[in-house]
Amino acid sequence: MLSISEFSQMCHLSPQALRFYHAEGLLVPAGIDDRTGHSSYAFDQVERAMLITLLRDTGMSVKLVRRALDEPDQAVALLDRHSDEVSRQRQAQADAIAAARAVFEAQPEPRLRHVPATTAVARLVPGTPLGRDAQEWDRAEEIITAAAADLVATVRQAGVTCRGEPWRTLALETPEQDRRVLDGAGPFWTVKVAVDGTPETLPSLPAGLIVQTPGAHDELSIFMPGRNTMAKYCTVVLRLLDAAPVDGDRFVNLARLRQEVRPDGVLSSAPVERRPGSPTEDLER
Template sequence: MLSIKDFSEMTHLSAQTLRYYHAEGLLVPARVDEQTGYRSYTFDQVEQAMLITVLRQAGLGVQQVKRARDEPDAAPALLREHAKQVQRQREEQDEAIRTARDLLEAQPEPCVCRVPAMTVVSRPAPVTPLGHDRQNWDLAEKTLTAATGDLIKVVESCGATPAGRPWRILAPRAALAREGAFWLVQIPVVGDATMLAAVPADVEAQEYSGGDELSITMPGRHSMAKYCTAISRLLAHPIGDAFLDIGRLRHLSHEDGVEFSAPICRADR
């Protein structure tokens, strides 16, 4: 039999960790002295401790390790699923590092851009108001991206051609009424009246007047904080006697960030 001190030295697990594993039923000593409470282990348990250590170092929780021990046939699938989760976390961390670097090296600043007049097709997207947690925003982004892809297919099936980067805007009437689709996906297109007349009933074709817009691009994925920061910086940017129509704020997704662009309205118009 090995004392807890000897077993600790062999397995590189502290006595405190071994007591914790005992309490959790993960690595139970071969014998516990009823009078002194001293724990003793067998040499064969070193292999158990080694496997537990490897799985814990891989990031599995105590309950996951117990399941892998108790259900050896399910252990490989459990480890594969954990590996996928770790990979997703690494990708998120890599993206966060890139975003942090972009924010630290070059603070996003608004700029005035000229947007041409264009024909735009628009369709409601089945997305409820965005929540404050990351999961809700990610789900909304996936839904909006899918809705945009579907609208592109509709446009092309009618013989029209997408003519620029799609965007989305908040649907003002639905937002005020707090019912229905809260977002519209919109795509600039090239096509004649016959082509546009063939679009489904839930797709609207309209003219976008164009003009000067104030734009800012926030690096990384969309989030509530970036959305609010963008609006704050746009509204704080001096534009003389003009004002911004934030109600028509466009959200344009880029590979490296999200662009927010709002029309500049002149006081004399």
């Protein structure tokens, strides 16, 4: 019989690790002294210790290691599934590193730009969750992205030429939409795409599509690398507010914030508008 110290040296496992595996039922000592409580191991337990070390070195959980040892005919299949999971985790980490690097390298800052008048086709997006946690937010992103792609396909099938990428905005363009958003009933989002032509020259479009004519305006835009998240959305709002004009009669209308999701990030833009009742607005009227 080998003492825990001797077995530890032989297997290159610390006494703490051996006690942990004992507690988890992975490697139970061959004997325990009733008087001193000291553990002892048999030489033939070295093989099980070796297998445990091999499996744990792969990153397998204790639960999976126990199953692989208890069902040796399933060990290879378990390793294959674990390998797939490790690959997914590594890819997720690589994506996260790339996103973090892009944000720190780009140092995203708002830019003021002029947007000419255009014609756009819009559609409400039903069924999106509120995005109260990461899972809800990701699910909403999937639904909105699919709705934007479907909008573009529908518009093209109607014989209309799309210009640029589609975008999404909060569904806050009418009193009824405002009420349904505030009530939590939704829809919460609208997808849009710019098109060639005017409302008068466009062909008949399927039901549910809305033709809009946004006028020329200035807007603050900021590009945030990586995938869209609630934290990035809030960061965009804060940076647009910080960069807002401070001449007293203009403001950034965040209720009309629009986002264009691109392969490498998200371009967020909000119009710079005159405050209602400002002298400049009265002159423009």
